[in-house]
Amino acid sequence: MFSTADTIVAIATPPGRGALGVVRLSGPDASRIARELIGRATPLVSRRATFARLSVPSPSAQSATPRAMTDLGDEVVVTAFPAPRSSTGEDCVEISAHGSPVVLAGILRAAVGAGARLAEPGEFSLRAFLNGKRDLVQVEAVADLVDAVTPLQARAAFDQLQGTLTQAIVAIEAQLFDVMARLEASLDFPDEGYHFIAEDALGAALADLLAKVDALLSDASRGRLVREGALVTLVGAPNVGKSSLFNALVQANRAIVTPVPGTTRDLLTERVDLSGLSVSLVDTAGLRPTDDLVEQEGVRRAEGSLTVSDLVLAVLDRSRPLTDDDRRMLESTARRRRVVVVNKIDLDPAWDVTSVETASTPVEISVRSGHGLDALIERVGAELSGTPDWREQTRITNVRHVHLLEQARASFDHARRAVLESNGQLPEEFVLADLQDAHAHLQEITGRRTSEDLLRHIFARFCIGK
Ligand SMILES: Nc1nc2c(ncn2[C@@H]2O[C@H](COP(=O)(O)OP(=O)(O)OP(=O)(O)O)[C@@H](O)[C@H]2O)c(=O)[nH]1
Ligand SMILES: [Mg+2]
Secondary structure: OOOOOOOEEEEOOOOOOEEEEEEEEEOOOHHHHHHHHHOOOOOOOEOOOEEEEEEEOOOOOOOOOOHHHHOEEEEEEEEEEOOOOOOOOOOEEEEEEEEOHHHHHHHHHHHHHOOOEEOOOOHHHHHHHHOOOOOHHHHHHHHHHHHOOOHHHHHHHHHHHOOHHHHHHHHHHHHHHHHHHHHHHHHHOOOOOOOOOOHHHHHHHHHHHHHHHHHHHHOHHHHHHHHHOEEEEEEEOOOOOHHHHHHHHHOOOOOOOOOOOOOOOOOEEEEEEEOOEEEEEEEOOOOOOOOOHHHHHHHHHHHHHHHHOOEEEEEEEOOOOOOHHHHHHHHHHOOOOEEEEEEOOOOOOOOOHHHOOOOOOOEEOOOOOOOOHHHHHHHHHHHHHOOOOOOOOOOOOOHHHHHHHHHHHHHHHHHHHHHHOOOOOOOHHHHHHHHHHHHHHHHHHHOOOOOHHHHHHHHHOOOOOO
């Protein structure tokens, strides 16, 4: 996987037909191969789009048929990006053809015939990383940007691509490096008995490093939520309007809505962008004791979904008196992360919302009039992220990064405790060892220290052509 001596080729655009399709070549022979495909003798002009006619042999061309008859042709635009100013840091050529799968496959085949090798998933990004064009955080951000399904996800990924996380980590590293250098100097000249860093200065430096790591980690849960989304389940007694709310939030007439209690029997799941958060929303059967076998199974599934979800929307109907089913539902969801939703406020109230004891204020809505739905979406975001500012910039979203930062934090904490408990006998060697550990974890985030296994794991989730 890690050979970079050869020239790789892949279709960079999604499978299927389209107005345009792009084939990308990277490696020492990229230019020569591209010129063979368009029958050009002179070198391609660097970074200039060149119109050309493509002629590649069709796969079905038999020696009996005159070749020209079955050749695949197209009008293409070829652009060469010589090393090192290219996305991979190697010689790259992009061929924009019309988005015909037959033509694109023909270009691939012809490129392989001319000496290129089909790229593995993520191999272009891997080369960019190995050639120092991007660090690991940035190549992971490219993958996240491509995979983003909400604008907020795309923005968080783009920020990381621009280096927000990398800069934060580089700043921590620079400070850490200074402390490590002083400790090393103290250890190198033990006879003089001179300490290049005083105990209290060391304690303060470590406290500062910890604070910086904590600041990064503090938006990690929000970042993870932005990147990975959440599971939100609608529960409630029959007929309170769960399916109506589900339809309103997914903005489609997905679930059956009727005045008959017990309409929904099965779980219904839809992915929805709730103000930037990617939420898998689940509609469930109304919770009530029943002899109906089908409904029993529906209730069982509803309870199952409730236990695995990140947030529960506990729906009540204000237009009819609360029932035992409502109370049981409130009871069974009380210890979960939940928002109590009071529906049908367009009708006359049958009970007072303040009479129900809930940890946080219920959100009053009417699905029929649309009243309160925006407020509900805000609450879902705030409740899931634990902050009303969940749209703020998130510097860290990836679990791998969070995990490594937590390890770095543990090493800093260990070092600081050793300093605090030293009583004038500073264990410089141990503190230095802890700081070296922390440094190693930080370097693993940006990829300055990586194992082949880790790289294999990261790039395996990329698609071909990336
Ligand atoms: N007036 C009024 N009626 C509503 C509102 N929301 C839902 N309804 C009505 O309430 C009835 C039940 O709605 P559903 O969405 O099917 O309720 P549900 O909770 O999914 O019911 P089950 O699937 O049986 O558990 C339907 O007749 C809806 O039109 C609302 O905000 N105002
Ligand atoms: Mg329903």
